Amino acid sequence: MSWNRPLIVGLLILLAALGWWRLQPGGGEIRQTRLLMGTTVEIVANGENRAQLKTAVADAFAEMERLDRLLSSHRDDSDIARLSQSATGATVSPESAEVIALGLEIARRSEGAFDLTLGRLTTLWDLDAPSPEVPDSQAIDAALAGVGPEALSLDGLQVKKRSPHLHIDLGGIAKGYVVDRAIAVLREGGVVSAAINAGGDMYLLGQRPQRPWRIGIQHPRQPDGVLEAVQIVDRAVVTSGDYERFFEQDGIRYHHLLDPGTGLPARACQSVSIITDSVALADALATAVFVLGPQKGLALLAEYPGAAGLIIAADGSRHATPNWSAYRSPL
Numbered sequence: 158m159s160w161n162r163p164l165i166v167g168l169l170i171l172l173a174a175l176g177w178w179r180l181q182p183g184g185g186e187i188r189q190t191r192l193l194m195g196t197t198v199e200i201v202a203n204g205e206n207r208a209q210l211k212t213a214v215a216d217a218f219a220e221m222e223r224l225d226r227l228l229s230s231h232r233d234d235s236d237i238a239r240l241s242q243s244a245t246g247a248t249v250s251p252e253s254a255e256v257i258a259l260g261l262e263i264a265r266r267s268e269g270a271f272d273l274t275l276g277r278l279t280t281l282w283d284l285d286a287p288s289p290e291v292p293d294s295q296a297i298d299a300a301l302a303g304v305g306p307e308a309l310s311l312d313g314l315q316v317k318k319r320s321p322h323l324h325i326d327l328g329g330i331a332k333g334y335v336v337d338r339a340i341a342v343l344r345e346g347g348v349v350s351a352a353i354n355a356g357g358d359m360y361l362l363g364q365r366p367q368r369p370w371r372i373g374i375q376h377p378r379q380p381d382g383v384l385e386a387v388q389i390v391d392r393a394v395v396t397s398g399d400y401e402r403f404f405e406q407d408g409i410r411y412h413h414l415l416d417p418g419t420g421l422p423a424r425a426c427q428s429v430s431i432i433t434d435s436v437a438l439a440d441a442l443a444t445a446v447f448v449l450g451p452q453k454g455l456a457l458l459a460e461y462p463g464a465a466g467l468i469i470a471a472d473g474s475r476h477a478t479p480n481w482s483a484y485r486s487p488l
């Protein structure tokens with residue numbers, strides 16, 4: 158049989174075109190953004206089957222909206238609002254109980270540096286107000302009355318408060334939990350390559366076409382600067398920084414990561430980045446380590462062998478767990 162040259166050339170061109178199409182980053186990529194949990198949430202998903210991707214991304218957003226309704230302190234009918242309003246406690250959904258259980262564990266292990274009972278204090282600071290101000294010290298003391306890791310306890314779905322005064326704030330952990338659940342929905346929907354970014358709380362599922370996800374860690378003192386880049390596959394990376402939400406008064410920076418010991422913004426760090434396999438854990442650890450500072454923060458991270466951390470201390474010095482370098486990628 159003799160080969161038909163034009164047919165072979167045509168086939169080769171077709172194959173090359175198919176290969177080129179498959180390598181295009183935008184070829185099978187969906188990118189969608191929504192305002193959720195007080196921040197911009199972006200989902201990027203890659204795959205061959207566009208209809209499947211679209212359904213999975215829509216389902217993931219729907220799940221995040223559902224969970225936000227349970228966990229937000231800014232809605233009157235959320236589990237968390239009901240808990241804050243009640244005198245002694247409340248029965249909550251399994252999802253809220255799961256977040257509270259993890260939050261209480263980090264609260265205990267961080268000796269109260271991470272604290273779910275700071276609701277009154279975060280409301281007092283009101284960082285999102287048009288022109289926030291430093292509260293007076295009596296108001297801070299009043300907001301701190303009765304707070305601490307022992308002030309809240311969980312028995313199944315039953316949450317108990319030690320004092321009727323306590324308000325709950327899951328702001329340091331809920332976003333991470335919600336991203337974990339959205340990733341689970343994407344996986345169930347058959348997605349094998351995706352990224353979710355909820356205002357700095359990220360999960361990178363699988364690889365991008367042909368290469369791992371590469372994430373730039375924001376420089377805490379250079380607004381457009383990248384401090385380091387990391388390569389991530391099937392892991393969370395979360396950064397808490399004093400540059401995210403802050404105001405200045407009399408030349409001093411006041412930000413949203415509060416030290417439960419003083420009621421003031423924590424002073425030991427500029428930023429903390431954590432890599433683990435759970436976004437909820439990374440989120441809570443980033444906040445806890447930020448409050449603890451480099452020394453105690455590294456000691457806490459040593460209790461979580463699966464976690465890697467990068468800490469930029471208040472003086473700009475760099476502190477990392479030994480396993481951090483495994484994720485580093487050239488800038």
Ligand code: ADP
Pocket residue numbers: 270271272273275279326327328329330332356357358396397398401413414415416417440441443444448
């Ligand atoms: P974000 O991603 O919004 O920057 P973080 O995970 O860094 O959030 O946590 C900051 C939020 O957590 C604050 O806005 C507040 O609601 C809450 N928070 C502040 N200080 C603490 C603390 N010491 N422990 C637990 N939650 C805190």
Ligand code: MG
Pocket residue numbers: 328329330397439440441442443444
């Ligand atoms: Mg956090």
